Ligand SMILES: Nc1ncnc2c1ncn2[C@@H]1O[C@H](COP(=O)(O)OP(=O)(O)OP(=O)(O)O)[C@@H](O)[C@H]1O
């Protein structure tokens with residue numbers, strides 16, 4: 001037993017001449033909520049895209065559940081239970097809500113399990129059940145975020161990466177979505193949460209990393225970072 | 240316009256047809272040709288929908304399918320169907336072999352010529368497609384020069400080849416002035432179920448949903464565990480196979496094939512795909528039918544030398560008023 005579920009070691013990645021990640025390391029233990037905070041362009045999304053195998057890393061290593069995954073194609077990574085709710089939600093706009101959810105279960109064969117998870121998602125977000133026959137693109141921003149989370153839950157994740165789930169949605173819905181994240185975690189799901197809303201994220205998470213221009217500059221228990229003067233100044237908007 | 244022109248164009252000294260009979264005849268011809276165009280247009284539009292590439296080689300792939308069919312006719316020693324029979328069973332191996340061949344070749348083209356350029360600028364795969372088109376065209380020319388009887392023993396590689404009348408051209412309407420041949424009925428019997436099957440596949444199956452997901456958001460599709468390259472490969476196979484079927488139907492209906500027919504028919508099919516809204520499956524079918532009808536009606540009522548002008552005039556008009564095509568709702572509309 002023991003050992004982290006996810007471990008990224010000294011990963012470097014970039015876009016052409018731009019270096020987005022400059023030797024970043026982080027780990028997530030089973031059952032945790034870990035948050036990664038940082039300013040615009042710090043490299044948060046790049047980190048998650050590298051972990052999911054969407055963007056290649058130039059050096060370093062990523063292990064999931066003890067296995068090296070940084071050379072695997074994205075679909076093999078999903079198959080292992082490492083699932084992402086991407087930035088900007090990326091739902092399928094001209095597929096129905098139901099079809100979006102079905103695609104979440106694309107790799108699964110356990111029909112009973114899929115049926116249970118449909119019920120689970122509809123219990124988490126009753127609005128999705130109501131809108132099941134509607135095209136995903138016709139949902140409001142908040143509802144699309146729920147759909148993106150629901151779709152990821154349908155993939156039967158063991159680790160869920162979430163990229164700014166509060167982006168562009170009303171504060172009431174943000175609260176609802178953060179409640180859901182806590183609930184999923186209590187049901188046993190491990191979560192790595194990227195957020196701009198550092199205040200909310202640090203209250204929710206057990207541990208946190210602070211990312212600046214492609215490097216981790218601070219890490220520790222979320223409560224400690226919440227009290228850290230540097231964090232308060234740069235990310236919580238205090239003087 | 241009017242029955243006088245129609246009379247002039249009719250050969251064989253049939254009874255005079257009424258205006259409405261002339262029109263009905265042209266509708267039958269237009270729809271038959273339109274369905275063949277539509278089947279090819281589907282191959283353009285499916286590929287565009289999923290990888291946003293105009294696969295210029297698709298028309299020439301269609302031509303290769305027809306050459307394969309003629310080769311089969313030659314190898315099996317098939318002759319025109321005998322009096323009284325509806326069709327020769329020799330068309331069955333053609334309808335099996337051509338789609339498999341064209342689907343397989345199309346998959347290889349994607350694998351070798353397009354997939355390596357997936358992340359390159361848009362222009363790169365487009366140029367690659369034009370290159371593949373030239374390669375196919377020259378394969379057709381070589382193929383037509385094979386020393387087989389159906390290819391005139393290779394004496395006239397570039398010349399049009401007669402395709403044996405394996406389906407009866409007898410008029411199903413008997414003594415009527417209007418002609419509806421078995422080969423015209425065959426066009427519909429083959430193409431309509433294929434189109435229905437395709438829409439069922441795209442709408443309801445796991446592969447179909449994956450195809451639409453890849454078309455709408457490839458990154459999200461990968462995050463759902465979809466092997467995007469495989470789904471794209473499957474799309475090329477399906478689009479190519481439809482082109483293969485179309486090539487056999489075309490050859491049986493027109494009874495002549497030539498190595499440049501891929502350009503000629505492919506241009507109509509590509510125009511049909513754009514007219515209907517590129518990336519939109521029902522749009523490709525509608526576009527094919529519209530172009531088939533424009534051709535038939537212009538041939539009849541104006542003059543054949545105006546037919547191409549009419550086709551492109553309609554295309555331009557449609558694109559002025561509906562830039563995304565007849566059924567494309569906006570530029571993003573895909574598979
Ligand atoms: N596709 C791309 N092409 C070129 N540069 C990119 C690309 N994506 C990201 N970058 C650059 O990489 C760096 C990190 O970007 P990234 O999107 O990971 O930041 P982020 O922390 O997620 O920012 P945000 O809070 O705005 O989402 C930035 O400098 C960005 O400009």
Ligand SMILES: [Mg+2]
Nearest residue numbers: 044045046087
């Ligand atoms: Mg980001």
